[in-house]
Amino acid sequence: MMERELQTICESFAKLEEQSTSKVWDLSAKEQAIARVVAEKCKYEEKFIGLNKDREAMRLANQALRAQNVKQLDHIKAIEEHDRALSQQLSLVRSEAEQATAAWQAAAAKLQDAQQRTVELEEQARVLEDRAVIATQALAERTEALAAAEHERRRTQECLDLANRRVSESERPPTDQTGLAKLCADYKALLKCPTCQTNFKSHVLLRCMHVFCKQCIDSRIETRQRKCPSCSEPFGAKDVRQIYL
Numbered sequence: 001m002m003e004r005e006l007q008t009i010c011e012s013f014a015k016l017e018e019q020s021t022s023k024v025w026d027l028s029a030k031e032q033a034i035a036r037v038v039a040e041k042c043k044y045e046e047k048f049i050g051l052n053k054d055r056e057a058m059r060l061a062n063q064a065l066r067a068q069n070v071k072q073l074d075h076i077k078a079i080e081e082h083d084r085a086l087s088q089q090l091s092l093v094r095s096e097a098e099q100a101t102a103a104w105q106a107a108a109a110k111l112q113d114a115q116q117r118t119v120e121l122e123e124q125a126r127v128l129e130d131r132a133v134i135a136t137q138a139l140a141e142r143t144e145a146l147a148a149a150e151h152e153r154r155r156t157q158e159c160l161d162l163a164n165r166r167v168s169e170s171e172r173p174p175t176d177q178t179g180l181a182k183l184c185a186d187y188k189a190l191l192k193c194p195t196c197q198t199n200f201k202s203h204v205l206l207r208c209m210h211v212f213c214k215q216c217i218d219s220r221i222e223t224r225q226r227k228c229p230s231c232s233e234p235f236g237a238k239d240v241r242q243i244y245l
């Protein structure tokens with residue numbers, strides 16, 4: 001009986017020891033697991049701290065990006081404002097350019113009209129110049145004809161005066177021989193050249209109708225003193241004609 005109890009107790013003790021050993025082994029495994037968990041916790045804490053640092057850095061970067069974004073938005077607004085102002089200026093410049101183009105086209109049209117008008121006026125001026133030349137020539141011819149008529153009138157007047165004198169002298173009868181001789185000498189003198197008083201009159205100057213001898217007229221032509229000895233009217237070789245008394 002005692003032996004059986006002792007054996008039971010021994011078996012129970014052995015079971016307990018075995019259970020105790022098993023528990024010890026379990027405890028050791030648990031401690032190892034706890035150590036691993038603690039190590040992992042430390043590792044995760046370090047990672048968490050690192051992640052926190054990263055999050056802070058990202059928060060700061062995000063803040064900086066937001067500030068930069070705000071600045072860029074302001075800059076974009078300013079650029080848009082500037083763009084609107086430039087668009088308004090561009091439309092103004094285009095409007096002014098259109099006005100300037102219209103003004104330039106109007107000026108070009110006026111210039112063309114003025115050039116056309118200038119051509120017409122030049123043509124009219126040429127016509128008027130031609131008329132003026134013709135009128136000047138006609139005036140010169142008329143002046144020359146008038147001068148010739150005046151000379152003719154003076155010559156006719158001289159002839160008339162001379163004829164009147166001769167008529168009045170011929171109407172007075174000579175009283176004696178001396179008077180007759182004088183009258184004869186006067187008539188003879190009328191036939192002599194008034195320049196040399198020697199040769200008889202033989203040639204007339206057609207421009208003034210004064211009469212001289214051929215030698216006196218030839219002498220004047222040769223010495224280029226081509227003026228009438230009586231009235232100083234200029235004459236040429238073609239103005240001399242022979243007369244027959």
Ligand SMILES: [Zn+2]
Pocket residue numbers: 193194195196197198199212213214215216
């Ligand atoms: Zn003479």
Ligand SMILES: [Zn+2]
Pocket residue numbers: 205208209210228229230231232233
């Ligand atoms: Zn003369």
